[in-house]
Amino acid sequence: MTSFTKKPKDHENNDFELIVFSPGRINLIGEHTDYNNGFVMPTAIDKKIILKFKKNGTKDFCRIFSKTFQKGFEFHLDKTIEKGKGWENYILGVVQEIISNDLKPEGFDCLIESKLPVGAGISSSAALECGVASGINALFDLGLTDLEIVKLSQKAENEFVGSNCGIMDQFASVMSRKGTIIKLDCLNLEPEYIPADFKNCKLLLLNTNVSHNLADSDYNSRREECETAVKIIQNEFPEIASLRDVNFEILKNFKNKLSAKMYDRCLYVLKENERVLAAANELKSGNLKSFGELMYASHEGLQNQYEVSCKELDFLVDHSRNKDFIYGSRMMGGGFGGCTINLIEEDRIDSYIQEVSEAYLQEFNIKLDAISVLPDQGTQILKN
Numbered sequence: 001m002t003s004f005t006k007k008p009k010d011h012e013n014n015d016f017e018l019i020v021f022s023p024g025r026i027n028l029i030g031e032h033t034d035y036n037n038g039f040v041m042p043t044a045i046d047k048k049i050i051l052k053f054k055k056n057g058t059k060d061f062c063r064i065f066s067k068t069f070q071k072g073f074e075f076h077l078d079k080t081i082e083k084g085k086g087w088e089n090y091i092l093g094v095v096q097e098i099i100s101n102d103l104k105p106e107g108f109d110c111l112i113e114s115k116l117p118v119g120a121g122i123s124s125s126a127a128l129e130c131g132v133a134s135g136i137n138a139l140f141d142l143g144l145t146d147l148e149i150v151k152l153s154q155k156a157e158n159e160f161v162g163s164n165c166g167i168m169d170q171f172a173s174v175m176s177r178k179g180t181i182i183k184l185d186c187l188n189l190e191p192e193y194i195p196a197d198f199k200n201c202k203l204l205l206l207n208t209n210v211s212h213n214l215a216d217s218d219y220n221s222r223r224e225e226c227e228t229a230v231k232i233i234q235n236e237f238p239e240i241a242s243l244r245d246v247n248f249e250i251l252k253n254f255k256n257k258l259s260a261k262m263y264d265r266c267l268y269v270l271k272e273n274e275r276v277l278a279a280a281n282e283l284k285s286g287n288l289k290s291f292g293e294l295m296y297a298s299h300e301g302l303q304n305q306y307e308v309s310c311k312e313l314d315f316l317v318d319h320s321r322n323k324d325f326i327y328g329s330r331m332m333g334g335g336f337g338g339c340t341i342n343l344i345e346e347d348r349i350d351s352y353i354q355e356v357s358e359a360y361l362q363e364f365n366i367k368l369d370a371i372s373v374l375p376d377q378g379t380q381i382l383k384n
Helices: 088-100 124-139 146-161 168-175 215-234 248-253 260-285 288-304 311-320 346-364
Strands: 002-004 018-027 042-055 061-066 071-076 108-114 180-185 190-195 201-211 326-332 337-345 369-373 380-383
Touching (some): 042 124, 042 168, 042 369, 061 088, 071 088, 088 124, 088 146, 108 124, 124 146, 124 168, 124 380, 146 168, 168 180, 180 260, 190 260, 201 311, 248 260, 260 288, 288 311, 288 326, 288 337, 311 326, 311 337, 311 346, 337 346, 346 369
Parallel strands (some): 061 108
Antiparallel strands (some): 002 071, 018 042, 018 380, 042 180, 061 071, 180 190, 201 337, 326 337
C-alpha cells in the first residue's frame, strides 16, 4: 500500500460510474447484545458516507482518496494486501474478503467523502465497509446479495481490522428502511420493521467528543468474558451455544462458578435482551414514556454491570433526568466515549442543546456536539 496526500487530477472529473450513499446507524436500545446472539433495535440515519466509483481500465491497480482526511492510498489486487494504520484497513479488509470469496474485481478508483463524525458511536466504520463492498459489487456485477455484503463486511472488521464486533452495525447500514426501526434477532438475522412514530419527539445525539484509549481492547475483552462464561456453563449444559440460550435460573445457579465480573456481564445481557423486546412493544403501542424508561435502565446496566460507560457519558445521561420533555437517554455504541442518544420533545431541542452544552463545557472544558437524526434508508446506489 502506498499513501499520498494530493488528490489525483482525474479524481476531479465527474466521470464516476456510480455513487454509493452508505449511512451511519443509531441503536435505540440493545447494546453489546448482538455478538451474544441477542436482540438489538438499530436503524440507518440520514447522515452518510458518499463513495464514488469508476473502473480505471487496469486489471489490478486500485486507488482510494478521502476528501475528508485529504489522504489517499493505492494498492494492487494481485499482491498481498497488507494492513495500514487506520481507516484504510476497513477498505482493505473488505477488498481482501471479496478476493477470498473467489470474486474477481478489477482495477478501480474510489473517491470518499464522509458526513459522519468519527468516534461518535454511529458506526462510520461499518458504513465505510458496507459502502465499499456495495460499490465494488455493483461496479463489477459480482452478484453479492445485501445479506452477503453485510456478513462480508462484518468478517472484514473481525478478521482484518481486529475488532470483534457483532453484526448489528453492518446489518443496519445496509438493510434499514426509511421511517422504521429494526428489531433484529441476531441469532437468525430475522428483522421486524417497526414504524418510527415518535409523535412530538425526535432523536438527538450528544457527542461527548471523547474516545478513551481502552475502547478497542475493552470492547474485545467484554466479548471474551461472555464467551468464557458460556464455556463454563457448557460443562453442565452442552446444548447452550451462546448467552441467548441462558436464562436467569441457569445463570443464578452458576453465580458461584463465574467471577463476579463475568456474572455481571451475563446478567446485563440477559436483562438487555428483555428490555429490547419490551421496548419494541412499547414503541408499537406508542408508549414513549415507557420506552424512555427502558433506555435509562439500559444505560444503568451498561454503566454498572457491563462497565463500558465513562464519566462524560454518565454526566450527559444524568443531566437529562427529571426533565419532563426528555423521555429517555442512554450511551450508544461500544462505549468509553461517543454519543448519548436522547428521545426529546422536538420544540425543546434547541434550548436543551444550549443548556447541556454550557453545563458540559463547565464540567469537562470540552465542547459538546449535537446531532439531530432521522431513521433512513440503508445503502443506496446511484448509477450514472
